[in-house]
Amino acid sequence: MRYTLKDMQAQFTDDDACLQYLFDARYGGMKACPHCGIVSPKYYRVKQRMSFVCKECRHQIYPLAGTIFEKSTTPLTDWFHALYLFSVSKNGVSAKEIERQVRVSYKTAHRMAKMIRILMNESGKLGFLGTPIEVDEAYIGGKSKQSKKGDNKTPVLAALEVGGHVRTAVVPKANSDTAVPFLESNVRPGSMLHTDESKIYKHLRVRVVFEHESVRHIAKEFVKNGVTTNHVEGFFGQLKRSVNGTYHSVSPYWLHSYVSEFAFRYNHRHQNVFSLLLAKAAPRA
Numbered sequence: 001m002r003y004t005l006k007d008m009q010a011q012f013t014d015d016d017a018c019l020q021y022l023f024d025a026r027y028g029g030m031k032a033c034p035h036c037g038i039v040s041p042k043y044y045r046v047k048q049r050m051s052f053v054c055k056e057c058r059h060q061i062y063p064l065a066g067t068i069f070e071k072s073t074t075p076l077t078d079w080f081h082a083l084y085l086f087s088v089s090k091n092g093v094s095a096k097e098i099e100r101q102v103r104v105s106y107k108t109a110h111r112m113a114k115m116i117r118i119l120m121n122e123s124g125k126l127g128f129l130g131t132p133i134e135v136d137e138a139y140i141g142g143k144s145k146q147s148k149k150g151d152n153k154t155p156v157l158a159a160l161e162v163g164g165h166v167r168t169a170v171v172p173k174a175n176s177d178t179a180v181p182f183l184e185s186n187v188r189p190g191s192m193l194h195t196d197e198s199k200i201y202k203h204l205r206v207r208v209v210f211e212h213e214s215v216r217h218i219a220k221e222f223v224k225n226g227v228t229t230n231h232v233e234g235f236f237g238q239l240k241r242s243v244n245g246t247y248h249s250v251s252p253y254w255l256h257s258y259v260s261e262f263a264f265r266y267n268h269r270h271q272n273v274f275s276l277l278l279a280k281a282a283p284r285a
C-alpha cells in the first residue's frame with residue numbers, strides 16, 4: 001500500500017517523534033556506550049534539548065550532529081514533509097512548491113531543497129553498470145535571462161543499463177574527450193555499448209576496448225538486431241520535460257544537482273524512496 005502524506009504525518013506527529021526516529025536510526029541497538037562502555041546502554045531523551053543521555057555516565061548524544069538538520073532552525077516535521085515531497089515526486093520539487101506545501105519561507109524552502117538534493121547525489125559512489133549499456137548525450141536547459149545570444153543548453157552524458165541503473169555527467173562539451181573518461185569510470189571494459197551514430201562514440205573501440213554497436217538515427221533505423229538507444233532517450237525525455245515543467249530555466253551551475261536528482265529517482269524507482277532518503281539523511285553513526 002502506498003505510504004501517503006497522512007501516513008507520514010501520523011507516524012511523525014511532532015519533532016520528538018522525528019528526533020526519536022533519527023536517534024534510533026543512527027544509534028539504536030548500541031552494543032556499548034561509547035563513553036563509559038557499559039553494555040546495552042540505556043539512553044534517555046533530554047527534555048528541552050535535541051539530545052539523549054546515557055543513564056549510567058550522563059554522556060550526551062546529539063543525533064542531528066553532522067546531518068542536514070543540524071544547523072537548521074526549521075522544525076524536523078517540516079524537513080520530513082519536504083523529504084516526503086521529494087520521495088513521491090516524479091518531476092522534481094521546486095522551492096516554490098516546498099514554500100507552498102510545507103509553509104516555510106522561500107529562502108528556507110530553497111535551502112532545504114538544496115540540502116535534500118545533496119543527499120540524492122550518488123555520483124562516484126556506485127559501481128559499474130551491467131551490460132548492455134545504452135549511451136547517449138542530450139542538451140538540457142533553456143534560454144538564460146542573462147544571455148541575450150540565445151540558449152545556454154548544457155550537454156549531459158548518460159549511460160543506462162537496460163532494466164537497471166543510470167549514470168550521468170554534466171560536461172562542458174559532449175565529445176570523446178569527455179565521453180571516454182565518463183565511460184571508463186562507469187562501465188567495465190569489455191561491456192557492450194549501444195549508441196547512435198554520433199562521432200562522439202566512433203573511436204570508442206580503439207580507445208577503450210568497449211564493444212560497440214550503433215544505430216543510425218538519420219536513416220530512421222531505431223532498432224537494429226536488438227541494438228537501440230530507446231531507454232536512454234526515454235530517460236532524457238523525462239529529464240527535459242521535468243526541467244522545463246518544474247524548474248523552468250536551469251542554469252548550467254544548478255543543472256548538475258537536478259540531473260543527479262533525476263538519476264537517483266530513476267535508480268531507486270522500485271524502492272521506498274522516503275525511507276531511503278531518511279536513511280541517507282541520518283546515516284548510522
Ligand SMILES: [Zn+2]
Pocket residue numbers: 033034035036037038041054055056057058059
Ligand atoms: Zn555511558
